[in-house]
Amino acid sequence: MTVAPGSVFTRLARLTEHPRATVLVRCAGALRTEDVTAAQLLDGCRRTADALRAAGVRRGDKAVVMTRDAYRLVASVYALVSLGAVPVLIEPRAEVRRCLDEIAPDVFIGDPLAHVARRALGWGRGRVRTTLVTGRAFPGRARLLGLLGWGESLPSAVPDGGGPAPDVPEPRPDDLAMIAFTSGSTGQPKGVEYRHATLAGQLATLDAVLRAEPGDVLLSCFLPFAALGPLLGVTTVAPQVDHLAPARTPPGHLVGPLLGHRATLVLGSPAVLALIAGHCVRHGLTLPSVRRVLSFGAPLRPRLVEMLAKVLPPGAEILSVYGATECLPVAAIDADALRVEPPPGHAGTCLGRPLPGVRARVLDADGTGLGEIAVAGPVVSPAYHARPDATDAAKSFADGALWHRTGDLGRLDDDGRLWYLGRTAHLVTGAGFTLTTEDVEAAADTAPGVRRTALVGVGPAGRQRAVLCVEPERGARQEAVVDALRAALGGHPHARSIGTVLFRPRFPTDIRHNSKIDRARLAAYAEGGRR
Missing domain, CATH: 3.30.300.30 (ANL, C-terminal domain)
Structure with a gap:
């Protein structure tokens, strides 16, 4: 078959080239970890796909995946994609019921706690036809799940890797690949559609940001990114983060795996990075293996940069990455460049220049150049799912490209750098x-x-x-x-x-x-x- 360059399927195929290489590390606490090789991950994806197929999951089905375990998340997402089904990623929050009513999922995959919430809060009631449970196996589990009406159990243990990889047919670039909900921090969460072309564009742009080298190890403090790490060709360590309140994660759960696996790349929000840096400063620890830190989710402040610099080796790079669920990533800037004084009339925080292939412009600018940041390029999602009103408000075609209005206020300076001034709603x-x-x-x-x-x-x-x-x-x-x-x-x-x-x-x-x-x-x- 012909596979598009840089597609999810090309990247999955590459995993077979080094079957014994560790691609994912699932963590439990500060010290307990389990390495998953490429062969084991692909074998687990195939077994999960077989179980999904047997349960009636078919091409085009929308499947909510809600599990806190990195391996089960990755295996479920990859298995669904291999079947042509559409994974739906959403946080377990108060608006889940409204979100699920909006997208009308066919399948719900989750750990036992997610199923307790589903039954108690009515998530997907009257819409979900197939329910599947992740989690550890134990005697009598199948009978218990049957009594609870939670559906079949998906394979939970990491296999030995002796089986074949999943058979993944090539989709069309415009086929729907995934739906990821926005955080809802500035309004109701919306389901963002990723086509296969969108994912390919995002992975290529993330390559340019990570600049991973052979032997690199990524500590990903954001669980959904663990699903992308293996596709980016980097060993991905997924620490046990408190996903309902990341800033309350015990710092040892982050620093322990980082030191134990000698992570060279660290990705996290400012709140989580502050946990890591603060813990190290308090305990006199340093992070000698780290050469690049990527901060995302909110502006990176100088005080956090200074704290990180105290625990990182000389020459380590700290990057602030800008983007949104609808367009990620857009721009990145080194922490040293954050100290640059804004040009006259250009107050705010510098986001850097747009990444390769990404274009940015400022719409509806006032006399000072302040307006709404809009983005075009392969990283831009084409639509919100089942929200034509929101799609029409945020998306438009111009100059041969689809532009997304980010809802962020900003300016472009004479050097082509973006400056962030806050949200339009604020x-x-x-x-x-x-x-x-x-x-x-x-x-x-x-x-x-x-x-x-x-x-x-x-x-x-x-x-x-x-x-x-x-x-x-x-x-x-x-x-x-x-x-x-x-x-x-x-x-x-x-x-x-x-x-x-x-x-x-x-x-x-x-x-x-x-x-x-x-x-x-x-x-x-x-x-x-x-x-």
């Missing part, structure tokens, strides 16, 4: 002033005693009161923090528009990365609500 407008969140927060976050800040508007647009919410460092005195904020914002042209400084011990954040601040809840808090 613009604060009052009597005689307009404030972007990143413009203010990038400066305020440098104040001593401040862990992070969030600018919110209270009241109707155009008549809002600007409130700067502050999450202080532990033990910091409020009076000293307020003085430090005055100094940090003293030269800011719009600092006088901030009417109130409000302290809160811990900000509400998104469930996916624990790094994006839930500003709607903070604004309600600032108005007097305590939600």
